Amino acid sequence: MTTPANRRVQLHSAPNLRDLGGLAAGGERIVRPGAIYRSATLARLAGTDLDAFAGLGITTVYDLRTAGERATEPDSLPAGVRTVGLDVLADSTEDVAASVGQLVTDPAALAATLGDGRATALMEESYRNIVSLPSALSAYRAFYLDLIDPTRTGAALFHCTTGKDRTGWAAASLLLLLGVDEDDVRADYLQTNSDLLPALRPIIDAAAAKGVDTSLLMPVLGVSGEYLDAAIDEATSRFGDIDGYARKGLGLTHSDLTALRQRFVGLPS
Template identity: 60%
Template sequence: MNDAYKRTVSIASAPNLRDLGGIPIENGNIKRGLLYRSASLSSLTDTDQGWFSTLGIGTVYDFRTAAEAVESPDRLPTGSDRISLDVLADASASIAASVGQLTTDPQAFVASLTDGQAEHLFEDSYRDFVRMPSALTAYRSFFLSLIDEDRHGAALFHCTTGKDRTGWAAASLLTLLGVNEADVYDDYLQTNTDLLPALEHVLQNAESHGVERETLMPVLGVRESYLAAAFEQMREQFGSINEYARDGLGLTSEQLHRLRTNLT
């Protein structure tokens, strides 16, 4: 898939924002302008709210924890409704929900992330996105809301950096829609291009506290092994993506058909 740059939406205060439309499926492409993914919208400026409004986004799905959302609430323009879907509500701790600590205490955050520990923690978090009850509840609600006839406008989903909880939401949805594996990974890895430049201030802050930026790359970026861990958990626990949707998320064949019809 070589048109990822065409799907990226350049709004400075809304990093890692892109349209899932245009990604190819067997008999065409996912429809454009219906579904977007991004990082947190807590820094959306007044000026950029105007640009954001032109996307016609009526519903924003927030996968962050309650604590994350309270600390950095979304700044949405009038006409966009926010729905909280706490993927990690059942987790006592998760590295995916702790990235924000990099801005306050980077040394403490990276203290235990040596010798590949970061990669291991992220891979385990991605397994939680598949097996944790709160994650199953959140993603079920997300998919069902996408086919809710009372929902208006386009939809956007995000977490803090738009790469992990958001990454699995996108990857599982794209797979259910019939996107091939290579293109699913292409969209996932596009975060390394779209997000990292916006996190330069985080890297510089960490460096000012004696933390080498290379140490943070497994934390601030995404890696194939992270998403692979989620898919592996899905196959181990459910067998296939359709069985994950049916037995894990409780979606019916009719609901899956409507999801595919609405978006493709």
């Protein structure tokens, strides 16, 4: 397995940012380093971090947040970076992760919503939606087609707000389609717990100061293998397997998937 630390990009104002490159993708081949990145929100990217981000050669950013999220906290990016808005949850009536900010000020409401195992169940349902909502299928189809557009140059990055759920499925599905072993895909997914949670400490501490049982927040602020399992199960039950998800769910062709691997998989240098 690839050492997680080798792929981290440490930017204080842009947490949970890492290169997907370097992961083994079958045989001697690997995901190309420096070609595609994942992160949390880039709304607070500033100062020397902005310069460091520019040095990564990222020319396209795929923003998987809702239209409301993008309008409230637009990305702060170097000049010339193209942004593609892809609202994965446009068809969702409610997303538990998105509502946490309101719940942390009301301990009783938080307990009623997330207590007694409800948080995990809600998160698993959210992941099923991320796989099969019409808006999700449309957004991820557009994501993949733009990634392989021969006119697109430079590196790419995709993100949502915390870079763990919508972004987590984008990374997991991409890596699986590129031939990365599921254990490595899972390790990248779970790495969010060590890369993101320290940046969320102010939110956790503020909630504790208001009397919130912060143990109720952890299933929503972090990630769990159960959530990824729910997403993979949804893709399998609806479309047969991850390849069926790409072909039947997203409408990608054999040529599209071949182009994806040609673009993002290569031999170590």
